[in-house]
Amino acid sequence: MKLEFMSGNMAIAEGAITAGMRFFAGYPITPASDIMEYLAEVLPEKGGLVVQYEDEIASINAALGASWAGVKSMTATSGPGFSLMVEALSLAAITETPVVVADIMRAGPSTGVPTKTSQSDVFQVRYAPHGEHLIPALAPWSVQEAYDLTIKAFNISELVRTPVILLSDAVVAHMWESAIIKDVNEVEIVNRKKPSTPPNEYMPYKPDEDLIPPMANFGEGYKVLVESLAHDERGYYRQSNDVYRKLIWRLINKVKRHIDKIYDYETYYLNNETEYLIISYGSTARSALAAVRDLRRKGVKVGMFRPKTLWPTKEEVIKEVTKDVKKVFVVENNTGKMVAEFERYIKKAEVVSIPILSLDIPTPEEILEVVSSWL
Amino acid sequence: MAVTSEASLRYSTHPLDKYLRADRLPHIWCSGCGIGVALGSILRAIDRRVREGSLDPSKVVFVTGIGCSARASFYVGFDSAHTIHGRAIAFASGAKLANPELQVMVVGGDGDIAGIGGNHLIHAARRNLDIIVFMITNFVYAMTGGQLAPTTPQGLYTTTTPHGNPERPLNVIKLVSALMPNYVARASITHPPLIEQYTYKALGMEGFRFIEIMSTCPEVFGRHAGYRDPVTLYNVLRSKVRVKQNPHVDESELSWESGIVLGEYLIRNEPGYVRKLKEVVR
């Protein structure tokens, strides 16, 4: 364990190394490139490999191939590159391939303001890949959390056999803070479950009780079949409703079944006296917390809820933290997106969307001003 | 001549069954389709390597995208991946680089490999990436029902060029040769031993190895070109191809009109990408 002064992107790289990632495939894009640059420098020392591919499509597909060859893999990009990756994320979902994709959000649409921050990809990561899937996404708010959540992202991907999105932003990416970097033996590292059946009995998509099939890698003699078509437990294409329903619901339910390992959050000043709740995430939550402290100094009974996991939402948690409050303010650096997700579960309190578009981050003053007008 | 009894003609196994997921047969390819001939020849080359002890079948990985040709991956009894249209080479590269012990082979149609996947083809060849790519050229997008392919002869009717194809076909041999990978060859399903010979050779090499296989699609291309009968189409293709020893890349034009030259266009022995990587990062 050591304390290091580093940027959020360096923390993602370090987190990935701690988690055991040994194959990184990427294509340069601000504000994500320095993850690849940093890894290109240090990963070879760990026996790993960094390859700059011809585009983001190649990068994500190469990462999937590497994962099937038994090596933990990742790629990192920003909004435009993520858009190019979504077809392969869908492939990762149906083939149950562990992989981590870091999306360092910048201001869009399109080329937008490439060097500046935003939280406008929160729906893209959930809904852009076609077809049915439930791909988890985690959003760090600090350098330490960029490190910790990267490890968590790998652990989830290996445990549940799913792609996982690490949804950071330009501010978290490039701010410098001290972070505790751990040794492999000081942190829980999850590795994919291996088959216990002999190769001739192995079925690549036959789940255990926990809905997750053990995963054999290429080269181990299991005659693995990675199948993008809807398939039965052997991986054979089937065009039947029964097989299709069974597969799709298992893909969704295996994620839901492990929600306790996936869902993470933090609450601040939340007790049974709290009247107002601010919900905020990622870099914006830093300003939101400053605004909360300011309001509390003024005597307002306000608390804060900060989801670290943006997808999937754990419904019970949202219900629990909002059960006694009068009003909920959802503060985010976009035109109002995650608010729709929280609103689905908040039945009693009034929900107010506070979208503050800011190329830097919404300041505590900006947040204070809008929130105060609703008190 | 001994009279063969009917019973002895029936068989329940084929010599290549051990390399197939035989429980999935019969396959979906139409009768008269050339893809099966191509795959059979590839498997025979693998079998030769396995039998002589120079290839471990548990290290063979077939990666394909989407298309009729791409279905090859789910019939073979090796580790295999049937991925997404155009991205097989990218997926394959990750598998190979993550575990260089694997013998990674990509099979795809010309649309899959050189159309939508063209960018990956170019860069894998440029890197001399250690994989074998088989491109099965049937002059048309077959799986989706007969649309224009990058290899479609000029003037031909396809469902998306109903007034005739205005485009020049892509000479993939020339394109890939320009990138100087280790091996570039063109074979044809009308000459199965050639496919087998080239594959056998490629299996013994490192670096990027590209084998184009001219093929017949009686169902779709045949219909468009007026050769719906598989035997007729086979004979037409046979009349158009010509085998040449060490042909020059300038002879590689993909011309339905003036003929198609088969042969080994490029044979080099440069270090493959895996070896290059080891040289720079250690």
Ligand SMILES: Cc1ncc(C[n+]2csc(CCOP(=O)(O)OP(=O)(O)O)c2C)c(N)n1
């Ligand atoms: C991204 C994407 N675009 C389009 C398709 C539809 N599609 C499936 S196969 C194919 C082309 C098939 O032609 P080719 O690759 O030459 O293979 P063939 O079927 O001729 O063997 C297309 C366009 C797809 N599956 N995915």
Ligand code: SF4
């Ligand atoms: S459509 Fe053409 S390429 Fe596809 S299986 Fe039939 S004959 Fe073969």
